[in-house]
Structures are given as C-alpha cells and as structure tokens.
Amino acid sequence: MDDAVVDAINAQVGREFAAELEYLQISAYFDDEGLKELSSFFRAQADEERSHALRFIDYLTEAGGHVAIPALSAPRHQFESAQEAVELSLAWEESVTDYINGLMALAVQKNDFAAQQMLQWFIAEQVEEVATMSELLSVVRRAGAENLLLVEDYISRSIVNRAGPDPAA
Numbered sequence: 072m073d074d075a076v077v078d079a080i081n082a083q084v085g086r087e088f089a090a091e092l093e094y095l096q097i098s099a100y101f102d103d104e105g106l107k108e109l110s111s112f113f114r115a116q117a118d119e120e121r122s123h124a125l126r127f128i129d130y131l132t133e134a135g136g137h138v139a140i141p142a143l144s145a146p147r148h149q150f151e152s153a154q155e156a157v158e159l160s161l162a163w164e165e166s167v168t169d170y171i172n173g174l175m176a177l178a179v180q181k182n183d184f185a186a187q188q189m190l191q192w193f194i195a196e197q198v199e200e201v202a203t204m205s206e207l208l209s210v211v212r213r214a215g216a217e218n219l220l221l222v223e224d225y226i227s228r229s230i231v232n233r234a235g236p237d238p239a240a
C-alpha cells in the first residue's frame with residue numbers, strides 16, 4: 072500500500088475512536104440528565120464508531136498496511152444543553168464526511184482501487200449518519216429545553232429503532 076494512504080487511514084482510525092469516546096461522554100451526560108433514550112441512542116452511536124475504527128483496522132491488516140493508532144485527546148465532558156451536545160455531534164459527522172471524501176480523493180489519486188471500494192461503504196454510511204443526526208437536532212430544537220421528554224418519546228418510536236444493524240453493511 073502507498074504510505075500516504077496508510078497514514079491517512081490510520082488518522083481516520085483515530086477519529087473513529089475519538090468519536091466513540093465523545094459519544095460515550097454525551098451518553099453519560101444524558102444519563103445524568105435522566106434522559107435514558109437519548110443516553111442509549113448515543114451509546115449505540117459510540118458502538119458504531121468503534122465498529123468503524125475496527126473496519127479500517129481490519130482493512131489495513133488485510134491489505135498489508137501497518138496499523139498505527141494515533142494518540143487521542145480527551146473528549147469533551149460538559150455540555151450546556153441537549154441541543155449543544157447534538158449540535159456538536161452533527162458538526163462532528165459533517166467533518167468526518169469531509170475526511171472520508173478526502174480519503175477517497177487520495178485513493179483515486181494513488182490508483183488504489185481496493186481502498187476506493189472499501190471507502191464506498193463509508194461514503195454511504197456518512198450520508199446516513201448525517202441524516203440521522205440532523206433529524207435528531209431538528210427534533211431537539213423543536214421540543215426546546217423544557218420539553219426533552221418529547222424527544223425521549225420520539226426516539227423510542229423512531230430513530231433508535233432504525234439504529235440497529237446497519238443497512239449499508
């Protein structure tokens with residue numbers, strides 16, 4: 072494998088693990104707030120991020136690239152509001168989408184066809200991740216800080232039920 076592609080995938084492994092930690096913190100924040108559905112939703116998101124990191128690691132191993140997990144900085148652990156935590160998550164997903172697109176551009180430039188095929192899955196996955204988080208943010212905004220129990224009810228009926236086995240997998 073081309074060194075630049077290996078380095079870029081290792082950097083992405085770090086971002087996926089960083090997302091896992093951030094979503095665990097957000098899950099803990101919602102648990103503290105007594106919002107169990109939001110807490111479970113973010114716990115499930117954390118599990119997904121870990122599975123993304125492992126997917127990149129497994130790819131490197133199979134394709135002959137050296138795995139080197141980068142150092143992670145501590146995730147944020149305090150939030151002003153539910154809305155702020157969900158806004159942070161949406162911004163994160165949007166930036167990950169940019170990084171995945173950048174990885175694809177690099178794989179194209181390096182004529183790395185196997186990496187391109189692996190990255191197709193992530194491109195589809197990010198479309199879904201951004202859509203899910205945007206939907207959650209609009210529901211949180213609409214409910215407002217005083218009506219987060221409406222968000223709990225909404226999640227129990229919809230988003231979490233879709234966050235099971237990944238249709239893109």
Ligand SMILES: [Fe+2]
Binds near residue numbers: 087090119120123167
């Ligand atoms: Fe991810």
Ligand SMILES: [Fe+2]
Binds near residue numbers: 090164167200
């Ligand atoms: Fe994600």
